[in-house]
Amino acid sequence: MxxxxxxxxxxxxFFLFLYLEYALAVRLKKTDVFKYESSVSNVSxxxxxxxxNLFIAASFYELFNYIYIHYAxxxxxxxWWVWVLLLLATDFVWYWYHRLGxxxxxxxxxHIVHHQSEEFNLSVSARITxxxxxxxxxxxxxxxFVGFHPVMxxxxxxxxxxxxxxxxxxxxxxxxxxxxxxxxxxxxxxHHASDEKYLDKNYGDVFVFWxxxxxxxxxxxxxxxxxxxxxxxxxxxxxxxFHYYFELAEACKREKGLxxxxxxxxxxxxxxxxxxxxxxxxxFLQHKSIxxxxxxxxxxxxxxxxxxxxxxxxxxxFFSYFQIIDKWVVxxxxxxxxxxxxxxxxxxxxxxxxxxxxxxxxVAYVFYQFDLLSLIFIPLIILIMLERTFSLSxxxxxxxxxxxxxx
Numbered sequence: 001m002x003x004x005x006x007x008x009x010x011x012x013x014f015f016l017f018l019y020l021e022y023a024l025a026v027r028l029k030k031t032d033v034f035k036y037e038s039s040v041s042n043v044s045x046x047x048x049x050x051x052x053n054l055f056i057a058a059s060f061y062e063l064f065n066y067i068y069i070h071y072a073x074x075x076x077x078x079x080w081w082v083w084v085l086l087l088l089a090t091d092f093v094w095y096w097y098h099r100l101g102x103x104x105x106x107x108x109x110x111h112i113v114h115h116q117s118e119e120f121n122l123s124v125s126a127r128i129t130x131x132x133x134x135x136x137x138x139x140x141x142x143x144x145f146v147g148f149h150p151v152m153x154x155x156x157x158x159x160x161x162x163x164x165x166x167x168x169x170x171x172x173x174x175x176x177x178x179x180x181x182x183x184x185x186x187x188x189x190x191h192h193a194s195d196e197k198y199l200d201k202n203y204g205d206v207f208v209f210w211x212x213x214x215x216x217x218x219x220x221x222x223x224x225x226x227x228x229x230x231x232x233x234x235x236x237x238x239x240x241x242f243h244y245y246f247e248l249a250e251a252c253k254r255e256k257g258l259x260x261x262x263x264x265x266x267x268x269x270x271x272x273x274x275x276x277x278x279x280x281x282x283x284f285l286q287h288k289s290i291x292x293x294x295x296x297x298x299x300x301x302x303x304x305x306x307x308x309x310x311x312x313x314x315x316x317x318f319f320s321y322f323q324i325i326d327k328w329v330v331x332x333x334x335x336x337x338x339x340x341x342x343x344x345x346x347x348x349x350x351x352x353x354x355x356x357x358x359x360x361x362x363v364a365y366v367f368y369q370f371d372l373l374s375l376i377f378i379p380l381i382i383l384i385m386l387e388r389t390f391s392l393s394x395x396x397x398x399x400x401x402x403x404x405x406x407x
Contacts, residue, residue, distance in 0.1 A: 007158075008317035011050070011309065014126070014165070021122050024171050033170050037235045037345050038119045040301065044237055044338045045113060046126025047308050051334055053133055054319050055327070060137045064150035067141055074147035086148050086156050087206070090140075094160070095210040097139040098203040101132075108269045109244040110135050116240055118227035120192055125168040129241055164188075164205050174220065183208055186220045193224030230274060234285050237342030246284075247276045285346075297400055301344050308334050329365045333358065347401050352393045356383065 025033045076082055101111035110131035117124045143153045166172075167188040174186045183204045191202040201218035204210050211217035232243060251272055252261040264272070315322065315330050322330075336358045343351040363379045386392055 003320040004317050005319060008313050011313045011316065018122050021169055021171055033119060033121050035119050036298070038117050039123045040305065040341060040345065041235050041240060042117055042123035042127050043305060044341055045129060045240065047312050048335060048338055049128045049130050049133055051312055051315065051331055052130040054316060056134065061150060061154060063141065064144045064153055068144035068150050071145055072147040073145065076147040078149060078152060083152065086152055089143060090156050090160050091204060091206045092210060093139055093142055094205045095203050097136050102200055103268055105248055105267055105269055105272060106265050107135060109248060112244050113240055115192060115228055116232055118231060120168065120170055120189055120226045122165065122168050125165045160205060179208065181208060182206060189224050190218050190220050192226050194227050194229045195225050198224055230277060233281055235342055235345040237339045239285065243280065246280055247272065250276050250280060300400060301341055304337050304341055308337050329361065333361055352396045
């Protein structure tokens with residue numbers, strides 16, 4: 001059991017803190033801090049990133065190690081003061097990665113997901129996509145290149161990430177003199193705001209030095225309005241991940257010449273045609289009045305999220321013991337389930353077929369484990385017969401895809 005990944009315990013710890021934040025919000029009568037649909041979206045995106053990160057984390061450590069061994073500029077020791085220097089260097093790299101992530105369309109496409117939530121609570125810290133994780137790990141390569149040992153880098157990145165988790169909350173107000181040194185929840189809330197005076201401010205993750213040095217610091221004054229300046233109109237797991245890539249593709253399609261297309265991909269988000277998103281939303285999203293109605297059958301959706309969380313925790317802990325087929329089946333099942341959760345919130349009519357696909361994946365995996373894969377056609381035929389006899393798709397739509405009116 002020496003190869004257990006004890007970072008798996010961070011997953012239940014995350015939900016413990018999330019529950020404590022919610023309980024405090026209820027006690028302080030600030031329940032508007034949480035919105036069910038938004039929280040489901042936040043958690044779903046976080047589960048996907050943590051799961052897919054299991055496949056790439058080791059590769060990036062090996063990359064850090066390779067760069068350190070072959071290209072390190074300096075031979076930096078592990079003295080205590082070096083750890084302080086590394087923390088400062090890490091936050092400095094983060095500042096520029098983060099700032100560029102807001103100023104370059106290609107990078108913003110990966111980072112925009114983190115800013116889509118119109119609520120600001122601990123669940124928002126989970127809104128990190130695999131695309132964003134890949135990009136920021138490329139930036140972290142600068143640290144072993146300078147000469148910091150990869151083990152030290154990984155440790156500091158863990159501490160750095162843990163700190164930023166606690167800055168995503170409204171339950172902690174302004175912290176006085178600490179805000180002259182550290183990024184606090186109040187200061188990071190400014191960064192998540194869509195108010196004009198707060199746009200493109202407070203890029204730091206731990207320290208405020210860089211924002212003050214490079215002119216991007218902003219104290220919280222009026223209460224922020226969180227989210228994007230042009231909010232997306234969907235809780236779809238897929239749309240939240242890919243809508244900006246579609247927008248860039250559409251913008252490139254409208255431009256003539258490689259130079260102009262290049263300017264779209266690597267230009268500023270502020271210069272992107274804001275008429276593109278509404279056009280794509282009409283093309284790809286079904287439109288319902290979500291202001292007065294909401295998803296009713298929450299227990300079913302909650303159960304699916306709980307299953308995903310359990311699978312993520314177990315897979316994280318014992319990933320090194322899994323066979324490749326086990327890893328892929330768990331990953332595909334969880335991703336299909338997360339897509340399913342978003343589709344439930346959106347009341348997508350095709351969700352029944354996604355449910356069938358997910359069911360057949362589980363059955364096929366069980367048959368594979370018992371060396372019965374050649375008989376997979378039997379449960380498939382049974383499923384088809386049940387559909388023909390009882391019209392399961394209609395039953396599913398009638399009893400699962402339900403809205404309730406908001407008074």
